[in-house]
Amino acid sequence: MALSQKDLLGLRGVSAAEISEILNTAELMKVILASNNKKTPHLQGKTIMTVFYENSTRTRLSFELASKYMGGVAANMSASGSSVAKGETLVDTARTLDRMASDVLILRHPMTGAPHLMAKHVKASVINAGDGANEHPTQALLDMFTMKEKLGGISGLKVAIVGDVTHSRVARSNLWGLTTMGAQVTLAGPPTLLPPDGALEATGCRVTECVDDAVREADVVMGLRIQLERQQKGLFPSVREYHKFFGLTPERVGLAKKGALVMHPGPVNRGVEIASIVADGESSPNSDGYRSVIDEQVTNGVAVRMALLFLLTRRNG
Numbered sequence: 001m002a003l004s005q006k007d008l009l010g011l012r013g014v015s016a017a018e019i020s021e022i023l024n025t026a027e028l029m030k031v032i033l034a035s036n037n038k039k040t041p042h043l044q045g046k047t048i049m050t051v052f053y054e055n056s057t058r059t060r061l062s063f064e065l066a067s068k069y070m071g072g073v074a075a076n077m078s079a080s081g082s083s084v085a086k087g088e089t090l091v092d093t094a095r096t097l098d099r100m101a102s103d104v105l106i107l108r109h110p111m112t113g114a115p116h117l118m119a120k121h122v123k124a125s126v127i128n129a130g131d132g133a134n135e136h137p138t139q140a141l142l143d144m145f146t147m148k149e150k151l152g153g154i155s156g157l158k159v160a161i162v163g164d165v166t167h168s169r170v171a172r173s174n175l176w177g178l179t180t181m182g183a184q185v186t187l188a189g190p191p192t193l194l195p196p197d198g199a200l201e202a203t204g205c206r207v208t209e210c211v212d213d214a215v216r217e218a219d220v221v222m223g224l225r226i227q228l229e230r231q232q233k234g235l236f237p238s239v240r241e242y243h244k245f246f247g248l249t250p251e252r253v254g255l256a257k258k259g260a261l262v263m264h265p266g267p268v269n270r271g272v273e274i275a276s277i278v279a280d281g282e283s284s285p286n287s288d289g290y291r292s293v294i295d296e297q298v299t300n301g302v303a304v305r306m307a308l309l310f311l312l313t314r315r316n317g
Contacts, residue, residue, distance in 0.1 A: 002314050007119045007126040010135035011176040019181060025307035026300070032069065033303055042306075043072030046313050052129070053079040053109045058266055058298060059129050059138065063106050066305040072103075073159040090114060091121050100124035103313055107131075125312040133167045138308065139265050140173035142301040144181065146293055147220055149300070150261055155182030160214040160256070162248065163224030163273050164193045165200075165207075168263045171224055179204050188214035189224075190246055191262045192203050211246050218256045221290070223274045224264040235268070239272045248274040258289040263297060 003018055011019070028035030032038055048067035050060050060076065067074035077097070082095060090109070097105055102124045109116045112132035119126040130136040147154055159178055164188045165171045178185050185205040187194065194207060201207055210215050215221050226242070243249075253262055262278055269275045 003311050006312070007128075008117070008137055008270050008308060008312070009115050009119060009126065011137045011140055011173045011180070012135070014137075014177070014180065016180050016182075018143070018200060019144070022141055022304065023148055023309050026073040026141075026145050027149075027310060029306035029310070030140040030300065030303035032306070033299065038069045039069045039071065039253060040069065040281065042310050042315060043067060043070035043090045045066055045139050046309075047101060048106065048123075048309060049097055049100075050074070050076045050098065050106045050129070051108070052076070052132065052233045052257045053084070053107075053114075056108055056129070058301060059136075060110065061128070062298075062301045063127075063305050063309075066302055066309055069302075070306060070310065072309070080117050086132045090118060094121050098124050104309060109137045125307065127312070130169050132169065133172075135171050135173045135176075136169040136265075137177075138301070138305055140177040141169050141308070142297055142304040143170075143222070143263060143265070144177055145304050146263065146297050146300050147183075147261065148292060150267045150291075150296075151219060154178065157183040157219045158186070158217060158257075159220040159222065160186045160188060160211075161222045161224065161295065162188045162211050162246065164226050165189050166193050166195055169225045174222070175200065175205055175216065176201055186214040186218070188246075190242070207266060215248075215252055216255045218260055220261045220263060221248060221253055221256050222265075223268075225267065226269060226273055239260040239269075243272050243275075247272065248273060248278050249279055253278055253290045256290055260290045261292050262294070264294050266294065266298070270296065287313055 051229055052060055064074045104125045105128045106129050108117055108129040109131050112134040115126050115128035116132050117287050144154055161171050175185055187207045188211045191209050268279050
C-alpha cells in the first residue's frame with residue numbers, strides 16, 4: 001500500500017489505515033537499523049532535500065540518515081546559509097529546489113502553513129517537519145510507533161500530554177493521530193499554556209489544569225518542551241515554580257499505571273518540564289513503576305522516517 005497523497009503535511013485527516021501502514025513499515029525498517037549492514041537500495045536514484053528555517057538535531061539528522069541508509073542522495077539547506085538570507089521567498093526557494101530534480105522536500109518553518117504553501121508549487125513530495133505551532137506529524141508517528149512497540153497497540157490507551165500545549169506542534173499532531181487510532185488523550189498544563197476553552201475538546205480529548213489528574217492511571221505520560229521562543233513573557237512565574245507544579249517528577253509520574261511509558265520529544269529541559277531521574281529511567285519497569293523510552297524514541301524516529309520516505313517515493317514511482 002502506498003500513501004494516497006503525495007505529501008505528508010499533518011495528521012489531521014490522515015486515515016487509521018494509512019497511519020497503520022506507516023507504523024507497520026517502520027517495524028521492517030527498524031529491523032534494518034538493528035542489523036550490521038544498514039545499507040539498502042530502497043531509495044536508489046532518489047534525492048531527498050531537508051529545508052530547515054529553524055534549528056533541529058533529531059528531526060533533520062534522522063531524515064538525512066534515513067535517506068542515506070536506504071541509498072538515496074541526501075542534501076540539506078538552511079535558511080541562514082542560502083539565498084533566503086538575501087530575501088528569496090519560500091515559493092521561489094521551493095521552485096528552485098524542485099527544479100534540481102528533488103523527489104522529497106522536508107520543510108521546517110516558523111510560519112504555520114508553510115509546508116502547505118510549498119506543496120502547491122512543487123512536483124516533489126513535501127513532508128512537514130514542523131510548522132510554527134501547528135503540526136509535527138513525523139514526531140507523532142514515531143511516538144505512536146513507540147507506544148505500539150512497547151504496549152502492543154494504541155487503541156484504548158490512556159495518554160497524558162503535559163506542558164506547553166498552546167505552542168506545541170507535537171501535541172497537536174499527537175492529538176490527531178492518537179484519537180484517530182482510538183487512544184484516549186488528556187492534555188494538561190497551566191491555564192496560560194492551554195488553548196482557550198473548548199478549542200480542542202471537540203476532538204474528543206480531555207483538557208485539565210491538574211497534571212496529577214491527567215497522569216493518574218495513564219498508560220503513557222508525555223512531557224512537552226517549554227516553547228520559550230514562541231511565548232510572550234509572563235505565562236508562568238519561573239521555571240522553578242513550573243517544575244514544582246507541572247513538571248514530571250517521580251512522585252507525579254508514579255501516579256500512572258505500573259509500567260507506564262514516559263516520553264518526551266526532545267530537546268529535554270531537565271529540571272523544568274521533567275526531572276532528570278525520570279528522563280533517565282530504565283528501559284524496563286523500574287522501582288517506581290514507570291519506564292522512560294525517550295532514547296528509544298530517537299531510534300524509532302529514524303525507522304519511521306525511513307518508512308515514510310519509502311512509501312512516498314514508492315507512490316511517485
